[in-house]
Amino acid sequence: MSTGPAHILLVEDNPGDARLLRELLTESGTGRLTLTHVDRLDAAIRCLTQAAFDIILLDLSLPDSQGAETLVRMHEAAQGIPIVLVTGREDEELGLQLIQAGAQDYLVKGQTTAPLLARALKYAVERKRLEEELRKKTRFLQSVLDTMAEGVVMADERGRFQVWNQAAERIIGSGPADIGIREWSKHYALFLPDRVTPFPTDDLPLARAIRGESVTDVLIFFHRPHWPGEAWLSVTARPLLDDTGHLSGGVAVFRDITAAKRTDEALRDSQERYRLLVTKASDIIYRTDASGRFTFVNPVAMRIMKYTEPELLGRRFIELIHPDHQPAAERFYGRQFIRKQPSTYYEFLALAKDGSEVWIGQNVQVLLEEGTVVGFQAVARDITDCKRAEEARLESEERLRSIVQSTGDAIILMDTRGQVAFWNSGAEKIFGYTAEQMLGQPVTRIIPQRFREAHQRGVERVAAAGRLTLQADMFELIGLRKDGTEFPLEFSLAAWTAKSTLFITGIIRDISDRRQAESALRDSEERFRAIMDNSPALIFIKDLAGRYLQANRQFEIISHLSHEDLVGKTDEEVFPPEQAAVFRGNDRKVLEAGAPMRFEESALHDDGLHTSIVVKFPLRNAQNRCYALCGIATDITDRKRAEEARQQLAKDRLLLLESTGEGIYGIDRQGRCTFINSAAARMLGSLPEAFLGQDMHERIHHSFPDSTTYPRATCRIQKTLEGGKGCKVDDEVYWRKDGTAFPVEYSSFPIIEDNQIIGAVVVFLDITERKRAEQQLTLSHDQLRKLTARLESVREEERILIAREIHDELGQALTGVKLELCLLHDQIAEVSPMMRKKLESISTLVDGTIQSVQRIATELRPVVLDQLGLIPAIEWQAHEFQARTGIQCTLDVYLRAVTLSHAGSTAMFRIFQEILTNVARHAQASVVHITLQEQAGSLVLDVRDNGRGVTDAELADPHSLGLVGMRERALLLGGETIFTGSPGTGTAVRVRIPLDQP
Incomplete structure (x- = not known):
């Protein structure tokens, strides 16, 4: 930097920080300098291509590059120019990483002083200078090595130098000296390779050559006599012989290997350093x-x-x-x-x-x-x-950004002028303003007019003091929304400084819902109190020491203590000692388990001992710590009594099951036996326990009487399980354990709980004896029916015989009497008028008797039936009935002839006579309609009247011998007689007798 002004490239996007660094450079006294300032990384890279710089001051956080990436890109573009980093983060680990990545130094904004900046710049530039000098020296040494020549000296046998070439003079640093061999080491400061021990004169290569020895590449260390420094020589010496072959001296050829020696040592050092660097380095x-x-x-x-x-x-x-x-x-x-x-x-x-x-x-x-x-x-x-x-940092920043933007709270940043510098989405939701509408605007826009003056005074105090002084952590005020509505809010404030500017961060929460929740909580507490006080159950809360904290009105009534007298007392102070000990023991179990538990506890009340089911459970706070115990007691005294009654009823029911002679068993939905009484097990040939859990269909109901399989799907008991409808079956068989079958009559009934079929109950009887009795009864009925048929046949034969005798003998006799009376009348009519009258009276009596005989004979056996057949006989009988009773008779005949046996015709006629007799006696009818037709190989007689109608009771009356007789007559011939009727609609009788087959 002493050769000219230092050219510094400052890369900083914050004008304030750039101005501060410029001032620090001026204060540092670093001498002349020129400063080029840019605020973007791309602009800095362009500057490097347009001008030369001695040092670069680089901010890591730039608009177009962030973090370590900024250093990487600048390092690539700088091509060896020292880089000093300037950043707002004080992170020692990060600084070490950045220096390892190529930075010369690492300065923290806000902590950088002028001396610190000067030191950083000086070290950076000095390092560059040393690197340049090292490169020059390397070139110089390389040049020396390339131009080095050998030195040659010769001496006679006395050691006087004869030849000393320029290379030798250049190498040794002086010319030959007029001294003896003994002085060479001292004069030329020659040492052994250890650089400490003077080289022995006798061992010098030239001295040895003078003695006739030859030596090669002897290493000598010496100090140059005329200029500072040390030198290394590689000497090769040979003896010199004269023409006679005698020793005349020696010659030494030497090379100044100082540079080579140093280069070799440097190479060894470099190789060692490189080896250590490579093997010990923390980098790959x-x-x-x-x-x-x-x-x-x-x-x-x-x-x-x-x-x-x-x-x-x-x-x-x-x-x-x-x-x-x-x-x-x-x-x-x-x-x-x-x-x-x-x-x-x-x-x-x-x-x-x-x-x-x-x-x-x-x-x-x-x-x-x-x-x-x-x-x-x-x-x-x-x-x-x-x-x-870095990923964690980015994730953390993103998470923080997400939290700030996703939180429902408003987060607002305000400067000391009261203007909004940050406005999150929560603020938008709460106040209705978007960030674009609020950034740079006074925060008073969200404060009601009546509070703005006080707010402004507070902001001015903070600006004047340069700090924020709060009397509390949280405050509650009234906020103003964009739509002009006011609402309660809660907020906290924090102050912080960035770039010498004080900012205030406010976190604001709309507590409208909380206010409503608090109101709802009060209402809920009142409802809770009302529920507790009006609950028939005893409800109480105790602390961990067993003292009552709260109890409902029912508890107070039972304990005869007011709320004030009960609170603070223990069970020992309220109940007898034995009861209190039980209550307290159960409390401890709940608290130790930390979970709800149920107990049955008894307590003496005014009306006697009561039993309650008590549910006790721990109450926990927000930290999940148990702080109290709550109990809810339900009086089950009546339930206990009902349970005892139920148990007694179950005993009675069991006694009933065991005392009945009917077999009774229960099955579940799968047909497995759930219970069976002794009578059923006895009839089935096993003990009751042998059937429990067994498939009863497969065990006792698997086959028909002929041993063919009885499918479960068609079993009536199975249908009860599936359809939920009871059934009664009169004639099936059950199978005993020994493989024998017996006839049973059974009924099955579904068991239904909660509208679900869960099983069935089957009640059965062994009807072996009844079947035997029925067979005997059927036999008796057959015999009786045959006897009845025989009696009817005999009676008809007797009627025919009597009718014939009456008609033939008595009729002929009466006819003879009539003829005799007529003759007698003619003979004595003139003799005695009185006798004539008597004869006429007798004749009239005889006529009446003849008519009676004819009527009786006809009733006993109508001649028309024997002579003309069934159809004329029925026509005659209908006309006779109408004439005798005055009841109108209509007859419809839908066949020409009847192929019916004599017995069949007689039976049909007699049944018809009995029907008309019943109409005359009981029907109170005015019209009788008669139909005679053939249907499906049978002769069918239908008689319908319009009388009062026969009743079910009359049809079922065993004393109605006429009805029974009509049924029996038809039944004897394989037919049937069917009576139907209802009050007010008349009676209908249908008689069906099979026709004779041709």
């Missing part, structure tokens, strides 16, 4: 050939990538890069190869041997030989933690 160092295959890797590379040296050497560098990053890396380093860019910086994601991901940031230099790229050399660093930290 490697070299590759032009194809990108590793030719060298340091231990750090092997440690980070988890490969051994043999595994890496010869392997392509690109293979270690994550597949997703390989294309971009190949393009990047391909451009560097093609363009022969000296140095580049690139970051990529690598994969270690174990598959773990490692972020690598590396500077890569192109290795050139005669303009051809022969390989690459890289210094790389594991930046995984930095990447993660």
